[in-house]
Each structure stands twice: as structure tokens, then as C-alpha cells.
Amino acid sequence: MGRYFFNLRYGTDPGRIAIDPEGSVLPDAAAARAYALQAARDLIRRGRSDAVRDWFACAFDIVDAAGRPVLTVPFSETIPDAAEE
């Protein structure tokens, strides 16, 4: 188990990142990825924001409790590839 922080990158400008101050405790990086995809789906569906024109251009930069990058999950990955369907 570890605490993972889901920093939301919502534009190419370096300032356009919303730092997650609280994080979530999850078993491993795979669980963090699944959490990020679920969060992304939720935001795409319900997260109308003044600051985000296109949720599919956004990504989660996941970092661990030490601030080390774990992985990046683009919101576009919420849509399965055509080959998988």
C-alpha cells in the first residue's frame, strides 16, 4: 500500500496543473492507474470547468509520497482502442 497523488495537468503551460494535496492510499501502481482512469471518466462526464476546454487533452501525473513520478495517465486512455472493441 502507498499514498498516491493525482496531479491534474490541464494544459501545456507548466502552470496549468492542479496539485493533489491529499492523495489516496492504494495497493500499487496498477491500482493507481485504474483509479486515475475512473477519475478521468468521472471528470469527462460531470466536470464542466471554466478552465478546461477539452478533457481529452488532460492527463494525470501520478506521484508517490516521496514526490517521485509513478506514471502519467492521459484522459484519452479512457477510450479503448478500436482494435480492442
Add this chain to the structure above:
Amino acid sequence: MDHTAQRDTRNQLLRAMRAEDFATLRPHLRHAELPLGEPLIRSHQPVEDLYFLDSGVASITAEASQGRAEVGMTGREGMVGAVPVLLGSDRVASACFVQIAGAAWRIPAAALSAATEASPSLHRLLLRYVQTELVQARHTAYVNATFTLETRLARWLLMCHDRTDGDDLPLKHECLSMMLGVQRSGVTLALQNLKGGGGIRGRRGRVQILDRERLRLVANASYGAAEAEYARLIGGA
């Protein structure tokens, strides 16, 4: 509550009622601390006590298998438990819990029912309060269907600010996430945008209101209609 006079309470309903009605209720009122997270009403369970809030904020939530979201907010302007008891039932489908710690005057449902049956003026006042809850819930439905996260968050913070003292609100992103019915990152993003506009400042687990007028600009038409109806129906106290 034997030594507490009507003017000493901070609850606006207790203050707004006629002195005779307050005198009828007074022997039944007991001081209750409201710790953070305390459930005041459980969904589909009999309501045994009602609460006139003096301080703190209670959140009314709708629950489903997918989770829960806030559908109403009550503070010192109101009471918890009015909807089922005043409308002749003993339970509701929604739940209610303490969102910001505070204190209340607790009264058994049977005592309140007896008092409203005996006093048309008390009954009328509390029914008008029930109407304000309905107005707020309908307006919340409109706001959730219409406005962006930033606007909804601004409205929610204003509503919280109205019900608390000072400018510092103890609110974690996790709880705001449930309040707005959106994933936590959506709250973080909306908070960041409100901070950028200068309306608030955020520290870990707290939101500080810096500029209420700026928040009102962001909240726009989402805020004010339900509050105006409260003023019309109950008054300013």
C-alpha cells in the same frame, strides 16, 4: 435549556418564533454538541430527534449504490428533521450528517409534533421553513444541471460562509468532492481557479474566504435566489 432566553440562541428559527411558542418548546430543548461527521438522520430510519442548529453546518445527502452527493445544507438558519416530522412522516430517504462541527438544540420528535399541533403559529413558521428547504433543493438541482464546477464551488462556499463565523472554513477536498458530486481532482481544479481569481486562499484542509464579492461574481445567478426566499419566508432574525 432552562436558563437560556430566546434572544440568547443563535438559531434563527428559535429567534423568529413567537415568545409563547419558544416557551412551549424550551423545556424540551437540550444542548447537543455536533462533532464533525456525526450522523443526525439516517436514511429510511425513524427520526427520533430534531436539531435547531446554533452553529456548524449539516449536510443533507442523497445516497445510491454509486455513492452519495449533497442535496441540501442547513446551519443556524434552520433545523434538521423538519421535513419528515412537519410533513407527517417519521423518516426520509435522504441522510444528514455534520459537515462542520458546531452545536444545536435537540428536541424529541414527539415533543415538537405536539407543540406544532397545539400552536398554529409555530406550525406555520416551521412549514415555511420546510418550504425554504424545498426552494434550496430545487435551486441546487438547477445549479447542478447548469453551471460549471467553479460556479458551483463558489456558491457552496458562500452558503457555508453564510452559516459560519469568520472566514476560515475547515473543508477537505475529499468532502468538497462529495458536496459537489465530482471527483476530488475536479475540486482541486476548481479551488485553484477560485484562488487565481483572488476570492479564496486554500491551505491543507481549510479554505479561507478572502473576497466575498469576487466569489459572488463567480457564483453569479447560482447564488442568492434561495437566500432571498428564506428572507421572504422567515425573515432576517
